Amino acid sequence: ESQLNPNYNFDNFLEGDSNRLARSAGMAVANKPGGTSFNPLLIFGGVGLGKTHLAHAIGVEIKDKYPEKTVLYISAEKFTQQYIESVKKNTRNDFIHFYQLIDVLIIDDVQFFSGKSGTQDVFFHIFNHLHQNGKQVILTSDKAPVDMQDIEQRLLSRFKWGLSAELQTPDFETRVSIVKNKLYRDGVEMPDDIIEYVAKHIKSNVRELEGAIISLIAQSSFNKKEVTIELAKQVVEKFVKNTKREVSIDYIQKVVSDYFQMDVSTLQSKTRKRHIVQARQLAMFFAKKFTKASLASIGSQIGKRDHATVLHACKTVDNLSSTDKQFRKYVEDLTKKLSL
Ligand code: ADP
Numbered sequence: 001e002s003q004l005n006p007n008y009n010f011d012n013f014l015e016g017d018s019n020r021l022a023r024s025a026g027m028a029v030a031n032k033p034g035g036t037s038f039n040p041l042l043i044f045g046g047v048g049l050g051k052t053h054l055a056h057a058i059g060v061e062i063k064d065k066y067p068e069k070t071v072l073y074i075s076a077e078k079f080t081q082q083y084i085e086s087v088k089k090n091t092r093n094d095f096i097h098f099y100q101l102i103d104v105l106i107i108d109d110v111q112f113f114s115g116k117s118g119t120q121d122v123f124f125h126i127f128n129h130l131h132q133n134g135k136q137v138i139l140t141s142d143k144a145p146v147d148m149q150d151i152e153q154r155l156l157s158r159f160k161w162g163l164s165a166e167l168q169t170p171d172f173e174t175r176v177s178i179v180k181n182k183l184y185r186d187g188v189e190m191p192d193d194i195i196e197y198v199a200k201h202i203k204s205n206v207r208e209l210e211g212a213i214i215s216l217i218a219q220s221s222f223n224k225k226e227v228t229i230e231l232a233k234q235v236v237e238k239f240v241k242n243t244k245r246e247v248s249i250d251y252i253q254k255v256v257s258d259y260f261q262m263d264v265s266t267l268q269s270k271t272r273k274r275h276i277v278q279a280r281q282l283a284m285f286f287a288k289k290f291t292k293a294s295l296a297s298i299g300s301q302i303g304k305r306d307h308a309t310v311l312h313a314c315k316t317v318d319n320l321s322s323t324d325k326q327f328r329k330y331v332e333d334l335t336k337k338l339s340l
C-alpha cells in the first residue's frame with residue numbers, strides 16, 4: 001500500500017509566495033517522476049508549514065498520472081523502525097530489496113535520521129540504487145541540508161544533488177486564502193473580518209492557524225453563539241499564549257555580553273582573546289539552542305561568521321561544559337537567565 005493520503009493534494013495546497021518554488025518543483029516532479037533534475041527533491045521548512053501535505057500531494061498526483069508506478073510514502077521514523085526490526089529478524093536484505101523496487105520513494109522528516117548511522121547507511125544504499133535507475137526520491141526535513149546535524153557527509157552531499165526547496169511562513173494574503181478555502185470545503189461560513197483577525201495574529205504555523213479556526217467554530221456551536229470578534233480575540237489570545245515566545249539572537253548577545261561585562265560590539269569583534277572568543281561561542285551556542293535560526297543566519301548575526309564557525313562553537317561549548325567546571329557554571333547561569 002502506498003500510504004498516501006488523498007486529502008492532501010495539489011488542489012487544496014494553496015499557492016503563495018512562501019511556497020511557489022516548492023509547489024512548482026513538486027508539480028514538475030509529479031509530471032515526470034525521475035525525469036527531472038529535481039532528484040532528490042528535498043522540501044524543507046518549519047513545523048506546520050505544509051511539508052507533509054505537499055509530499056503527499058506529489059505522490060497522489062503521480063499515482064493519478066502513472067497508476068502503474070509504485071509510490072510509497074513513509075515517515076523517516078517508521079522507516080527506521082522497519083529497518084531495526086529487519087536487523088533483529090535477520091531480514092535486512094529483504095528490507096533493502098523491497099525499497100529498491102519502488103519507483104517513487106517519499107520519506108517525510110529525514111531529520112529523524114540524525115545520529116542513526118545504521119539507518120543512514122541502509123538509506124544511502126537504497127538511495128544510490130534508486131537514483132542510478134532513474135527512480136524518484138522525495139524528502140522532507142525541518143532544516144536545509146547545510147543545517148542538518150549528525151547526518152553523514154556522503155548522504156548530505158546526495159541530498160544536495162537535486163533541488164532543495166524551502167516552505168516559508170505564508171504571508172497574510174495566503175493565510176487568509178488557506179482559511180477561506182478550508183472553510184468553504186467544510187461548508188462553514190465565517191465573516192471576513194473574523195478570518196482576517198485570526199490570520200493577522202496567528203502567523204508562523206498553518207496548523208495552528210487551522211487549529212484556532214476549528215476551536216472558534218467549536219466554541220461558537222457549543223455555546224450556541226455567533227462567532228464574534230470578541231470570541232476570536234479570546235481564542236487567539238489563548239493560542240498566542242500557549243506558543244512559547246522565542247528569544248531573539250540580539251537578546252542572547254545582550255545577555256551574554258552583560259554577563260561577561262563587555263559590549264556587544266566586543267563580543268562580535270574579530271579578536272582572538274580567549275575570554276571574548278568564549279563569550280562569542282556561548283552566544284552562538286544559545287542562539288542554536290533557543291532559536292530556530294539556521295547556523296548560517298546565527299553566524300551572520302553574531303559577528304559575520306560562517307555556519308562552520310557556529311557549528312564549531314556549539315561543539316566547543318559541549319566539550320568544555322563536560323570538562324571545565326568554571327565553564328559549566330557559565331552555561332548554567334546563562335541558561336537560567338535566558339529561560340526566564
Ligand atoms: P508540516 O509537515 O510542515 O509540519 P503539514 O503538511 O502537516 O505541515 O501542514 C499543517 C497543516 O497546514 C495541514 O493541515 C495542511 O493541510 C495545512 N497547510 C499548510 N500549507 C498549506 C497550503 N499552502 N494550503 C493549504 N493548506 C496548507
Ligand code: MG
Pocket residue numbers: 051052053108
Ligand atoms: Mg509533517
